[in-house]
Amino acid sequence: MAPTVERKQIDITPLKKANVPIIFIVGGPGSGKGTQCERIVKKYGLSHLSSGDLLRDEVKSGSARGGQLTKIMEAGELVPLEVVLDLVKEAMLKEVAKGSKGFLIDGYPREVKQGDQFEAEIMPARLALYFEVAEETLVKRCLKRAETSGRVDDNAETIKKRLKTFMQSTTPVVDHYAKKGKLVKINAEGGVDEIFGVVQQHLDKIFK
Ligand SMILES: Nc1ncnc2c1ncn2[C@H]1C[C@H](O)[C@@H](COP(=O)(O)OP(=O)(O)OP(=O)(O)O)O1
Numbered sequence: 001m002a003p004t005v006e007r008k009q010i011d012i013t014p015l016k017k018a019n020v021p022i023i024f025i026v027g028g029p030g031s032g033k034g035t036q037c038e039r040i041v042k043k044y045g046l047s048h049l050s051s052g053d054l055l056r057d058e059v060k061s062g063s064a065r066g067g068q069l070t071k072i073m074e075a076g077e078l079v080p081l082e083v084v085l086d087l088v089k090e091a092m093l094k095e096v097a098k099g100s101k102g103f104l105i106d107g108y109p110r111e112v113k114q115g116d117q118f119e120a121e122i123m124p125a126r127l128a129l130y131f132e133v134a135e136e137t138l139v140k141r142c143l144k145r146a147e148t149s150g151r152v153d154d155n156a157e158t159i160k161k162r163l164k165t166f167m168q169s170t171t172p173v174v175d176h177y178a179k180k181g182k183l184v185k186i187n188a189e190g191g192v193d194e195i196f197g198v199v200q201q202h203l204d205k206i207f208k
């Protein structure tokens, strides 16, 4: 049975009041989510929150919870939903206080339940952008990134486990948002500029 995680009481009224568009960014490990988000931020000025970065920051903070998180991430598994959702909420609130125009929630949802809970507790996402990349390319990109990233999960063994987690838990997310008519599937095998060109075609419709 999954361990019970104590939830924090987080008042998200300012987030609901802000009512800005939320875009989920989905894709396998190394699919280019972070890379494309950087480009999106430059052009559209949105707030970029990567759930993986928030978790790595929690680890760096040296909290007791951080120690547990490292083990999960080294194993290529998913961190409990409540832990991630609370970190995301807190980070969103900080951005709203600065006057956010909208959010890119990168690496989220990793499973259907995560998305449903986010949308029930915060608000519905406008779109889910899915960067589709073949497994072989994902492995190559993560191994190349390993040369400089210092990430505990950029190694051949963990990449294999992350791919398995992605196939089992995250690919159903793609169908879930397709059924809701909110999915934008982008072939992300090409170059960064080429992919960003396609991203812009979709985001230009939302952010004028
Ligand atoms: N279109 C591309 N072509 C070649 N390399 C790319 C492309 N996009 C990103 N990269 C490089 C940059 C990084 O070194 C690596 C992974 O990209 P990154 O944006 O960090 O992926 P990601 O955020 O989806 O991975 P993760 O889920 O592991 O955080 O691949």
Ligand SMILES: Nc1ncnc2c1ncn2[C@H]1C[C@H](O)[C@@H](COP(=O)(O)O)O1
Residues within 6 Å of the ligand: 029, 050, 051, 052, 053, 055, 073, 076, 077, 078, 079, 080, 081, 084, 106, 107, 108, 109, 110, 114, 153, 162
């Ligand atoms: N949304 C998430 N749910 C559960 N676990 C997560 C989530 N986002 C990140 N994680 C964990 C598990 C991942 O392997 C690592 C690294 O994330 P990444 O998005 O690849 O930086 O963190």
Ligand SMILES: [Mg+2]
Residues within 6 Å of the ligand: 033, 034, 050, 052, 107
């Ligand atoms: Mg990333």
